[in-house]
Amino acid sequence: MERQELEAFLALAEELHFGRTASRLGLSAGRVSQVIQTLERRVGVPLFERTSRRVILTPVGERLRDDLLPARRIIDGALARAVAAGRGITGTLRIGYSSSMAANLLLKAIETFRTTYPDCDVTIQEIQLSDPYGPLRSEQVHLQVTELPVDEPDLVAGPVLYSSERALMVPSAHPLARREAVSLEDLAHETLLTIGGAAPQHWLDYNFPRRTPSGHPIPQGHAAISWQEIPFLVAAGKGVSLACTDAEPHYSTPGVTWLPIQEPLPCRFAPIWPKHGTTSRVRAFLETLHLTARRPGTGKDPRSRTCPV
Known part of the structure; x- marks a missing residue:
């Protein structure tokens, strides 16, 4: 035949x-x-x-x-x-992620990728937001799924995989906790807990703004090395902080109330990789990743897909 x-x-x-x-x-x-x-x-x-x-x-x-x-x-x-x-889709592909929800999407993509490319081993590791690009630049990982924006001349950001609206975490005893929602203008009267380390300023300015939309300064508090510290600092009354609305089921902490923010400040996740690191393995996995993100049952539409902090 x-x-x-x-x-x-x-x-x-x-x-x-x-x-x-x-x-x-x-x-x-x-x-x-x-x-x-x-x-x-x-x-x-x-x-x-x-x-x-x-x-x-x-x-x-x-x-x-x-x-x-x-x-x-x-x-x-x-x-x-x-x-x-x-095409050289063999060997090992190392992938980074900066939240458990990003890891969930990656695990689904990896399952499909391994079926198509069984000779390519795939490993994943968590990336700390305090050093979001260090593992890429030191070749510890070949690509990663992480929060935008990315404005680095040596890195490439792919299309957005998913996004979510923003929430404010406040101590449950805080006066703001009695509201249905809050405004970014309310941050002028609060201490905002942020991320420290090597997080780039353009990324911090978007995800942890220094001023309200009307221009009032936002007091900056403790800069954590790991985002996982922040909910516990909020519960201890050290300040308030920003996260994605859909992250609450994954990072809910006793003594912390999550409030929707009225203004648009979307949290967006995308794959990023070194400009000179677009190998056949990376291209093949990116294709699988985007197909997985669009697959029914893996989340919302990419413009409003569940995302972590």
Whole structure:
């Protein structure tokens, strides 16, 4: 059985329409009919019943389809592995993440990636926001999923994978905790807990602003090395801090109340990688990652997808 016969038969067995099959295979409807007729002469019996209204499989055609599908999957897998080897999609791919929710998306993408590229091992590790790009620059990881914005000449940021509105964490005994929502203007009267270390200023200015929208200064408090410290500092009454609304189920802490913020200040996550580190492994994983992010059941639309802090 020739490859074109196999492809034409299985495509027609699925589509049950010569026009759609021809479009799918990039052939003319006449050529598809010719290939099927050649295969039927080889088998010795009709594989399809054709009328002016429909195309259906004969019992022999059904049996042949059922017998060929497992072989087709084996062939497709073997070809994918051969292509992967030819493109250099082997070895180890190291990926970073800066929150547990980013890790959840990565784990789903990795599961799919390993099926397609079994000769490429994938590892993941957490990236601290206090040094968000250090592991990339030291080649500890090849790419990572992290918070935007990224304005670094040596790094590339891909399209946004998901985003969420912003919330303010306050001590549960704080007067603001009795409100339904708060404004960024309220921060002029609070101490804002932030991230320290090597976090770049442009990133801090967006995620932990120094001024309210009207220009009032926002008092800056303790700069934590790890974001995981911040909810406990809020509970202890050391200040307030910003996070993504959808992060609350993952980072809920006793004594902390999460309040929606009225102004738009979306939290956005995207993959980033070194400008000169776009290898075939990275490209293949990015493709898988974006397909995973768009897959039903993995979250919201990328413009409003669940995201961590």
